[in-house]
Amino acid sequence: MMVEVGERDDQLLEAFANGDPDAFVAFYRRHLASVLAFFLRRTGDPELTADLTAEVFAAALLSARRYQPGEKPALAWLYGIAGHKLTDSRRRGRVEARARKRLALEPLVIDDEDIARIDQLTARADHHPRLETAVQGLPRAQRDAVLARVVEERPYTEIAERMACSEMVVRQRVSRGLKALRTQVEESR
Amino acid sequence: MNSFFDRLEDQLHNAAQAQTADSSARMRLRRGWLKTGTRIVPMLAALAVTVGVVVVALTIASHAHRVGSSNPPTKQTLPSGARMPNPFTIVARYSAASLGLNRPANLAIGPDGNLYVTDAAQHLTVISPDGKVLRRWGGPGQGPGEFNFVPREPRAPGVAAGIAVGADGRVYVDDSGNARVEVFSSTGRFIRQFGRFGSGRGQILFSNYLAVDASGNVYVADDKGETLSKYSPTGAVEWTIGGSAATDTDLVGHFHFSSSSIDSQGRLVITNDDRHRVLYIDSSGRKVDAFGAQGQFMGGACDATVNANGDTFVGSCQEPLLSPHYTEVFNRTHHLIGEWYPSPMGFSPRSGPHAEVFTLGEDGSILRLNVALPGIRS
Numbered sequence: 001m002m003v004e005v006g007e008r009d010d011q012l013l014e015a016f017a018n019g020d021p022d023a024f025v026a027f028y029r030r031h032l033a034s035v036l037a038f039f040l041r042r043t044g045d046p047e048l049t050a051d052l053t054a055e056v057f058a059a060a061l062l063s064a065r066r067y068q069p070g071e072k073p074a075l076a077w078l079y080g081i082a083g084h085k086l087t088d089s090r091r092r093g094r095v096e097a098r099a100r101k102r103l104a105l106e107p108l109v110i111d112d113e114d115i116a117r118i119d120q121l122t123a124r125a126d127h128h129p130r131l132e133t134a135v136q137g138l139p140r141a142q143r144d145a146v147l148a149r150v151v152e153e154r155p156y157t158e159i160a161e162r163m164a165c166s167e168m169v170v171r172q173r174v175s176r177g178l179k180a181l182r183t184q185v186e187e188s189r
Numbered sequence: 190m191n192s193f194f195d196r197l198e199d200q201l202h203n204a205a206q207a208q209t210a211d212s213s214a215r216m217r218l219r220r221g222w223l224k225t226g227t228r229i230v231p232m233l234a235a236l237a238v239t240v241g242v243v244v245v246a247l248t249i250a251s252h253a254h255r256v257g258s259s260n261p262p263t264k265q266t267l268p269s270g271a272r273m274p275n276p277f278t279i280v281a282r283y284s285a286a287s288l289g290l291n292r293p294a295n296l297a298i299g300p301d302g303n304l305y306v307t308d309a310a311q312h313l314t315v316i317s318p319d320g321k322v323l324r325r326w327g328g329p330g331q332g333p334g335e336f337n338f339v340p341r342e343p344r345a346p347g348v349a350a351g352i353a354v355g356a357d358g359r360v361y362v363d364d365s366g367n368a369r370v371e372v373f374s375s376t377g378r379f380i381r382q383f384g385r386f387g388s389g390r391g392q393i394l395f396s397n398y399l400a401v402d403a404s405g406n407v408y409v410a411d412d413k414g415e416t417l418s419k420y421s422p423t424g425a426v427e428w429t430i431g432g433s434a435a436t437d438t439d440l441v442g443h444f445h446f447s448s449s450s451i452d453s454q455g456r457l458v459i460t461n462d463d464r465h466r467v468l469y470i471d472s473s474g475r476k477v478d479a480f481g482a483q484g485q486f487m488g489g490a491c492d493a494t495v496n497a498n499g500d501t502f503v504g505s506c507q508e509p510l511l512s513p514h515y516t517e518v519f520n521r522t523h524h525l526i527g528e529w530y531p532s533p534m535g536f537s538p539r540s541g542p543h544a545e546v547f548t549l550g551e552d553g554s555i556l557r558l559n560v561a562l563p564g565i566r567s
Contacts, residue, residue: 021205028201032194054197061204066515066530084506098489103204114193121194140552 009074010067017065024064028057031078037122038082046115051095054108056082058099069162073147134181142177149174276518276527277538278559283320285553290314293553294338294350297448298541299375300358304555307350311336313362313377316555318545326377327362334379337366341397341412351399353407353448361407363399368392370399370409370420383424388414391426398446400457402472408457410444417444417459419474428474439466439479449494449539460490462506467493467519480523486515494537497544500526500562504537514551518562527562 007015007026015023035056039049059081067077089095097107135143141163148159149170156174160167191199285293285308292309299305303323304316311329313336316322327336338348351363358375368386373379384393394413401407405422416432417440431440442463450458456469456477465486469478481490489506496502499521505514516534518527535551538558546558 016205016209019209021202021209024205025198025202028198050193057197057201058204061201061208065208068531088506103200103207105200105204108193108196108200110193117192117194 010069013064013067013074014069017067024061027060027064027074031075032057033121034075035078035082036118038079039086040118040122042086046118047110048089048095049118050108050110050114052082052085052089054105055095055097055099056085058103058105059085062099062102073144076144076147138177138180142173142180145170145173146177146181150178273518273525273528275529276561277516277529277532277534278561279533279556280559281320281557282550283316283555285555288314288316288320288322288555289325290553292347293549293555294348295352295363295447296536296539296547296549296555297352297354297360298539298545298547299354299360300356300542301375302541302543302545304547305352305354305360306549306555307336307338307348307352307362309338309348309350311338313352313360313373315375315377318541318547318557320555324377326373331367333382334371334373334377336362336364336371338364339366349395349397349412351397351447353399353401355401355405356403357405359401359405361399361401363396363409365396368394368396370396370407370424381424383420384409390429391418391420398444398459400446400448400450402451402455402457406472408446410446410459412443415441415443417457417470419472430470430474437476439464439468439476445491445493447492447494447536447539449537452495452499453497458493458495458501460493460503462489462491465490467501467503467523480519486517492537494539496538496540496546496560496562498562502537504534520563 007023009027009030012023012027012030016027032053035053036049039052040046043049043052056078060078063081067074085095100107135146138146144163145159148154148162149156154162156167156170160170163170285291288306290306290308290310290312294307294309297305299315302318304318306314306316308314312325312327314322315324327334329335329337331337336350338350341347341349349363349365351365353361354375355361359380360373360375360377362371362373364371364382369382369384371379371382384391384396386392386394388394393409394411396409397412398410399407406427407420407422407424408417409420410417414432416429418429419427421427431442431444435441439461442461444459444461446457446459452458452469454471456471459468459470460466460481461468464481466479466481467490468476471477486503486505490503491506492502492504494502501519501521501523503517503519505516514530514532514534516529516532516537517525520526533550533552534556535549535553538546538548538560540546546560548556548558550556
């Protein structure tokens, strides 16, 4: 099955769950830069960033079939995995390779060119670091609503169905979330 | 030479191919199971009808006035992608805000059936089973009766504040930031404390999990020291297992359990998330049973509770506020008999004295659950 360029994240994950490995690779390509940026901002260490990123995508691959679009946007789900890996690595003082071991992935070595590539990729994804931090800081319901509406461009009716609430409530959450984001970004200038 | 990320992409592609091939094989197996189920269900239905006819006939024949009642059929769903039926149904939900709770951290059920909840506001709140706040005590500090619950992990949203209630109603609180366990009466009167910061005998680096058995012995996991210790009812250390001296690999790693982790045989049921194992520890500190292997528990094994039937509920390692939670149910012979994914539970379900089941939701609400499993129904 060919993966459409404009296919949504949940469609990619569903396609992967239905037996299309290319769909997961498309998902990886789409979000590699933002996951790298997520880790680089929090660790400041490119090698650690690469290690964590590899583990996150391996973990995402392992659990992708269990992702259910109704629960939260795929990007929030991916950031959830990233957040867990980050806290886990801080707690243990090292990056675990559990997911990669489960998939029997060989350890990869990072060199200077890769570090330059991380800078390049994250610079592209890093246009709005404050915005991403602010999104992560939103109350969960608002964050999920904003990501579903703004990032995934879902219709309000569909989001309302997913979040088991009325369309009016979703609109309020998106509106309040965006307002909070504007305020936070402006205050941090 | 390809970059790190090109090579990672290649690896992921190969792994994805292998996964999809594996998935196809499992789907075939599942279809086989469903077909078997399809054959079994009509047989069971026919058997039930036969039994029903016999019962009715006997009832009529004996002119009995009492008509036998039967439980309504258990509703079980098989969500798409799930391997097993979901035995859980939420029957009541009390939001954290309605109870005046700030990021609830842990929950225990007392012998009186009341719920004891710790939260990030450094309080312990007692809540009736129908969701009414009965008492609240604590407050931030280091003094007797005060708490300093600290984050479970750096920058994690939840705090470590284990709680357990003894058979005598005494309440034990893991005061993580003060490296001690505080003991209260059921009305909130401070009784005593034990433990202090350190890595020696009777000392705690970072306690995160707490349980108390029927005799008042207290089990404390030190998440930094990676040990499990048993304290007598007076607070004396009886034994410590795990840590750097452990030779059994099952006992090397981080242990997790809760107030509802002591089974009907008096064994403490814990998980070692580093080893992907569920361990059964007897009262003398010996590992008497274990199961699990890498990859067996979806999302890892970071919480274990048991019910009166001997079933074990294993919760995943996802930070409740960050990613979907898995809850898996294993029977006493360690076979998977149910699962819930994505589960709204932040922790594994806790069973009360009257088979009632509660847990904390991933959004901090308190959830009352109906659990329909073979041999038990809450």
